[in-house]
Amino acid sequence: MTNVEKAIELKEKANEHFKKQEYTKAIELYSEAIKLDPTVSTYFGNRSISYLKTECFGYALADATKAIELDKTYVKGYYRRAAAYMSLGKFKQALKDFETVIKVRPKDKDALLKYNECSKIVKRIAFEKAIAVDDYKKSVAESIDIESIPVEEDYKGPRLDDKITPEFMKDVQIAFKEGKKLHRKYAYKIILGVKALFEKLPSLVDVHIPDDNKFTVCGDIHGQFYDLLHIFELNGLPSEDNPYLFNGDFVDRGSFSVECILTLFGYKLLYPNHFHMSRGNHESQTMNQMYGFEGEVKSKYSLQMYELFTEVFNLLPLAHCLNKQVLVMHGGLFSNDSVTLKDIKAVDRNRQPPDEGIMCELLWSDPMPNYGRAPSKRGVGVQFGPDVTEKFCNFNNLKYIIRSHEVKAEGYEVAHDGKCVTVFSAPNYCDTMGNKGAFITMRGKDLEPQFETYSEVPHPNVKPMAYASSLFSFM
Template sequence: MDNESSNVSQAEEIKVQANEAFKAHKYGQAIDLYTQAIELNSQNAVYWANRAFAHTKLEEYGSAMQDATKAIEGYYRRGAAYLAMGKFKEALKDFQQVKKICPNDPDATKKLKECEKAVMKLKFEEAISVPESERRFVADSIDYHSIEVEPQYSGAKIEGDVVTLDFVKKMMDDFKNQKCLHKRYAFQIVLQMREMLRSQPSLVDINVPDGSHFTVCGDVHGQFYDLINIFELNGLPSEENPYLFNGDFVDRGSFSVEVILTLFALKCMCPSAIYLARGNHESRSMNKIYGFEGEVRSKLSEKFVELFAEVFCCLPLAHVINQKVFVVHGGLFSVDGVKLSDIKAIDRFCEPPEEGLMCELLWSDPQPFPGRGPSKRGVGLSFGADVTRKFLQDNNLDLIVRSHEVKDEGYEIEHDGKLITIFSAPNYCDQMGNKGAYIRFEAPDLKPNIVTFSAVVSSFVFPSTFNNHFPPRKWMVAVNSSLCPFNPTSLDLLIANQKPLKRLLRYLGLSFEMALSTIIFGCGFDLNEITMVNGALARGSFDGIGAWRAR
């Protein structure tokens, strides 16, 4: 009995440490600590629920679902994981159970309504859908030549049908100053890209001549200013300086339109200068949830939403460099014996399925132990070093490069040096504090040289502006009604009245820190001042903010 009491006490102490790690955004460390607490006292539902929440922060929705089923709050956490994965029907069932248990919970009510709305939309789309063979592509209905460019437009222009380096540089400069590209030229770039991609196989072979180099980048996730930093560090793409961007160009970040148009324009300018692979976020389901669809609708138009979805279905699934390095966004397969010819034969011109080779290429992750296991994301699988070794041997390859996971240093070398994860979005989601990285291969030996870099300061855009699940307009009105007008006094008022404002924001699904950032932005402070405050927010240091306000 004394031993049991000691375990309970020790578990509580570890939980406190785990909570502190969670607050510091060290979600992997928090998961390890919650696991230790569970091993000491598996009957405490809070530990299971907290670990599930930490898994969702790392997008490990499969693991979150396993933990959630064992917790008192299991239905809620599992429903949130399903919701984040776009599995609205499954989420609806869980939130219906939550409502039965907690009928007056405002957050559960909100998420239940959200699921009901999403399921109704799915049913409507299914009712009006047509067979693939009868489907008309929006790309076939667009004639960009007929779109007039207004005389007052002063942005980048494509002369004729050829995308030039001068155009790309001008467009990138405009994007850096948050100026828009005219829709005529945006249509032209995306349509040319579609025609180019449709002719490529699902697995593309890349030849790097002896004495030349080749750069592989991982996820960018709409972080345009970090993309520009990569080019400043490593040079613009060209025939002499080629790149492969390994999927997940969009979502999460607030500049996904700028990122994708830049990458597409570079490909149109010189097809051999840049290669693009599909990631799991180049899909309708992810774009609906994680911001790209809303951003496209806001910056361009509804027609572009459909057009990008069509083009994403044309992206290749994998690349092989000099018959030695296999590059794919996610990972390997649930069965042995998959050959490169099998990947080339995949009919990729569709939305990603929930199982099979295409799904696993986009979604799978490595694991530190042998064999195969369930995916922590709930899609694809986890695979060990033995699976990696067998695939390389079967296909006479030396190395696998993949992306798909944020890493503290921007990269991780695993599976006895035979697998490298590369991630190129530093300070992911403006909160993870990670570095970004890219790999530079030199032919003929193709020894990987990994370069890491830190995030750059970008122009401030309110978090989740384009995320359909967190519409900012609604809560901006709520905060404005409490703190109108926006001014430095409002900032003092916000800091002084955290508790009531946190209650106000709770049902809106947003944090006090996000409210504070928006008040700061509304006060008209400059970028350096905002960066200082965001740094204090990341440290959880409101004393630091007070000192900043006093200066």
């Protein structure tokens, strides 16, 4: 059998794995096919879409570009490159690729729809920049008069009067579990309440855990509300005696993001010193626009409420340091070895995440097994090796770091000689990945991580990405 024939066979096997949503295995086989025959645009195109499915947007972009270089008429290559550009918030570049597609296929309704949607986004961004005034930011929060919002007589749900209580939080979770909505007046109260709390916090929050006390760290939740409830069933509800840190990506992908974020914000209000939240890369406008949170809030409440969430997300802390020994951030480490905890604390975070620098890398970076650093597979941030982690920990007198941001088969992974721990708390991510979820518990005296894993629980028949941008039906 020739290399060309072997490559075709590997591609067919990869296609079968892709159909079964086994994307990592598909990537491996497409890669083997490319090694045997690197002249076929389809192999790169197919690997590109597999990378898109696993959120490796940088790799997806590179593969789609290579596919186009090999075959300028390969329309799927332009589609996939446009999807990668959109995932990275590069809408102008995406629009150019959609223009190419509709020139080739002028009667393709799907291509025309995507071109028009992308064009609207580009125009909207340009308009927002044109009317922006740098020295004055109009606050949505200041425009909301809670007292003027009426509560209708037929509203039967939980009521929040003067102060949030454990009973109210239990009632909210029951109502959400039954598919009911919290009245907008009380939702606004919660969001405005946590805004005032987050405004007072630094970008790096120091957390003290007494020697004999338990502390729990959870990773990405991604709108999987029923799995969030399951964590509380397994590990107990948050309280002053049962503190939690949720490490970003509370929203998007899953279609119960509103329920997740209002529950988490409610607990932050109830236990401000014993319930902690870090920003993830999905607590941003670009991600929310593409992956569902904006659409979900507008569907369940209003555009104004979504804009208020955006203001609050800008105020979320970027990292937490546990007993001055364990740093917890959503993404990972940095493109240079000189970053200190003091540098992180000094970051001006009240903005949308930038494309480079400390804030960007805290939200987007990933560990890798190789030494040194490499360009990010996501196209944002960096990949960092075990030597980088060791240097950072030694330089800042840390035992290890905890981060999230990546699906792991068992819900967690210990890497870099035990100094880099990943925790991901959304089991069977997007109802397709088949992974377990996990959370970490530890005691203050030694901060040794203990892992509890769990499988997904049933949820109502609302698919992930139900509220996502129509641009993401690109596959």
